[in-house]
Structure formats: structure tokens, C-alpha cells
Amino acid sequence: MQTKRIVEQYHEDGFVIVRQLFSADEIATLDQHLRDFISDVVPTLDSGDVYFEDTPNRPVKSIFRLEEHDPYFQQLADDRRIRDLVTALLGDADFTRLSTGFFGKAAGDGSVVPCHQDNAFQFWVPPEALGVTIAVDASTVDNGALICQQGSHRLGMLPHQPSGVMGFSMQLVEPPDLAAHPEVALCMNPGDVAVHHITTVHRSDANRTDRARRQLAIGYRSSRAQGDEAARTAHRALLAELHARNPPP
Numbered sequence: 001m002q003t004k005r006i007v008e009q010y011h012e013d014g015f016v017i018v019r020q021l022f023s024a025d026e027i028a029t030l031d032q033h034l035r036d037f038i039s040d041v042v043p044t045l046d047s048g049d050v051y052f053e054d055t056p057n058r059p060v061k062s063i064f065r066l067e068e069h070d071p072y073f074q075q076l077a078d079d080r081r082i083r084d085l086v087t088a089l090l091g092d093a094d095f096t097r098l099s100t101g102f103f104g105k106a107a108g109d110g111s112v113v114p115c116h117q118d119n120a121f122q123f124w125v126p127p128e129a130l131g132v133t134i135a136v137d138a139s140t141v142d143n144g145a146l147i148c149q150q151g152s153h154r155l156g157m158l159p160h161q162p163s164g165v166m167g168f169s170m171q172l173v174e175p176p177d178l179a180a181h182p183e184v185a186l187c188m189n190p191g192d193v194a195v196h197h198i199t200t201v202h203r204s205d206a207n208r209t210d211r212a213r214r215q216l217a218i219g220y221r222s223s224r225a226q227g228d229e230a231a232r233t234a235h236r237a238l239l240a241e242l243h244a245r246n247p248p249p
């Protein structure tokens with residue numbers, strides 16, 4: 001797809017998929033770094049940086065700030081192809097790279113991600129920020145592909161409430177009308193990249209298959225977006241209260 005069409009579609013829908021941005025060899029390298037990270041770094045991480053599924057095998061559910069531990073993830077987030085894409089989508093070459101997260105939905109064990117807008121956790125004003133998702137495995141309707149509501153980024157920030165879900169503390173009080181904002185499953189193949197706006201409503205289902213659905217998610221914000229520190233402080237206080245009431249297992 002041409003850059004012009006990618007940008008138009010992103011602004012129209014609040015999300016877009018760019019097919020095969022990374023080669024099979026590049027995804028194999030990413031896969032190896034993830035495996036090494038999980039075996040070598042995860043055991044050393046603080047509880048807020050890694051979450052496990054609450055099932056007997058306790059597979060890794062999500063990891064945050066990978067770039068702080070392995071420079072490979074910094075280099076990947078600064079890859080020229082991603083930088084060009086983000087520059088075009090944010091309309092700003094002076095954007096800032098945020099952190100890199102891993103969302104694994106282990107085969108059979110991957111749990112639901114509640115419906116939310118990323119800015120309910122990040123608090124950028126104006127909300128000129130986006131999430132880039134790199135597919136490590138194929139994502140399908142059955143293994144928990146990311147599901148976005150078309151055009152929901154234009155609704156602004158909607159009310160959220162605590163979700164009770166470890167690692168995704170907040171969920172929408174009420175998802176937008178499905179007729180006006182239909183859900184689209186972002187089914188991807190390894191090497192595909194999806195981008196969603198920071199106010200696009202999205203969620204994902206449990207992984208009901210024997211195939212893992214692993215994704216890397218990297219945030220970027222425009223130079224115009226500033227963090228709302230008061231909102232962040234209030235959110236941290238809420239999280240601390242929720243953790244105290246219901247400590248992670």
C-alpha cells in the first residue's frame with residue numbers, strides 16, 4: 001500500500017495494517033530475542049514489568065519496557081521503516097519513541113484483554129500518539145487478534161473504570177455503539193505491522209487455539225503531545241490502591 005493510502009486509512013479508521021514490513025529472517029531474530037529475554041531477563045524483573053497468566057503453566061502474559069534491558073529492542077523501535085511510517089502518521093518527524101511491550105497470548109492459555117483506549121493509561125494531551133504492533137506469530141480471530149472499533153478514535157477519551165484484569169487495569173465503562181463503530185479483527189501474519197491511534201477503542205479475545213499469538217507493541221508520541229502529570233499521579237495512586245486490595249498472585 002502507498003504511504004498516502006496508509007495515512008488516509010489510519011485517519012479514517014483509527015488503525016491500519018502494513019503487510020510484510022519485516023522479513024521472515026527479521027522475525028526469526030525477533031523471536032530469538034524474545035525467547036532469550038523470557039529465559040534470562042524475565043526472572044530478574046520487578047512485578048510491574050511482567051505479568052503471567054493465572055493458569056497452572058503461568059506463561060508470560062505481558063512484559064513492559066523491554067528496551068531498558070536489551071538494546072536490540074531499542075534498535076528495532078528505531079528501525080527506519082517504522083520511523084518513516086510513524087513520521088507520516090503523526091505528521092511529525094520530531095516524534096518521541098516511548099516504550100516497547102510484549103503481549104503474548106500463549107497457546108490455549110492467553111486471556112482476554114478488556115476493551116480500552118491506550119490513553120486511559122498514558123495521558124497524552126493532545127492525544128497525538130499511537131501504538132505500533134509487530135506480529136511475531138500469525139494472529140487470527142480464534143487466537144486473540146487485536147480487535148479495533150472503526151472510527152472510535154474520533155470519539156475522544158471515553159470513561160474508564162477498573163477492570164480487575166492484571167496488566168490491563170482499566171476498561172471502558174461502555175464500549176461505543178457497534179453499529180456506528182464496527183469491530184475489525186486485525187488478523188496478521190508474522191512481519192505484518194498494525195498501527196492504532198491512542199484513542200482507538202480496542203480489545204482482544206482469549207486464545208482458544210494451540211497456536212501462540214505473540215506481538216510486540218511500541219509507542220510513539222508527537223512532539224506536540226505532553227504528559228498530563230496530574231492524571232498520571234492520580235492513576236498511579238488508583239493502581240496502588242487496587243494492588244493493595246487485590247495483590248498479584
Ligand SMILES: O=C(O)CCC(=O)C(=O)O
Pocket residue numbers: 103104113118131133144145146202203204215217
Ligand atoms: O494483547 C492484546 O491483544 C492487546 C494489546 C494492546 O492493548 C495494545 O497493543 O495496545
